[in-house]
Amino acid sequence: MKPTLYAHPFSSYSQKALIALYENDTAFEYRKLGTPETDAELAALWPIRRFPILVDSGRTVVEATIIIEHLQRFHPGAVALIPAAPHAALDVRTMDRFFDNYVMTPTQKLVGNALRPEADRDAYGVAEARTMLDGAYAWLDGVMAKREWAAGDDFSLADCAAAPSLFYADWAHPIAASFANLIAYRRRLLARPSFARCVDEARYFRPYFPLGAPDRD
Helix, strand or coil: CCCEEEECCCCHHHHHHHHHHHHCCCCCEEEECCCHHHHHHHHHHCCCCCCCEEEECCEEEECHHHHHHHHHHHCCCCCCCCCCCHHHHHHHHHHHHHHHHHHHHHHHHHHHHHHCCHHHCCHHHHHHHHHHHHHHHHHHHHHHHHCCECCECCCCHHHHHHHHHHHHHHHHCCCCCCCHHHHHHHHHHHHCHHHHHHHHHCHHHHHHCCCCCCCCC
C-alpha cells in the first residue's frame, strides 16, 4: 500500500518531504491541503494541524525530518539520504537541524510578521531574525566553499532541508552578493530535478507570498 502525504505545494517543510519522495521516485498518494476535505482529514490525524504528515500502513508520521527517516527505513530507494556511517549520518543530521533552526525559523518569523496586522507587528523580533540570517549566511558561505552539497559530496537529508530554506530565505532577506559560495549552492539546489519539480508545482501560489515573491527563480 502506498504511503499518503498531506502537504501543501508552497510550504517549505512540505517541499522538504516531497524532495525526498521525488529523489527516489517513491510511489505515494498526494493529499494536497487547502480544501475543506483534506484539511479536515489532517485535523483528524494530527490535532496540531501542522504539515506535512505521512500516513503509512496505519501509522501517522509527523515532522518532515522524521518523515524522511521513515521513508529511508521503510521505502528505501537508490538515493540514501542519511548515510549508514555513524559520523557521516551525524554530520547530515547536524546540517539538517541548522537549516531548520537557523535559516527556516527566522525566515518564518519575517513572513509571519508580514501577515500580521500593522499594530501587532514585532520590529524587535524581525531585527533578531535578520541578524540570525546574516550570521547563518556568513557561516554557510564558509562551509560551502569546500562542499558540493550541505554535508559533503552526496545529496542528503540536509539538502532536502536546505533547498526550501534558502529558497524562501533569499526572498525574505536576500543573500549578500559577497556570499558567492552560498549563492552557487542555492543555484545547485534549484537545478536539482527533485527540487525544481517542487518549485514548479508551487508557482501558482507565488502571489500569496506576503513579502512579494521576486521575479526570479
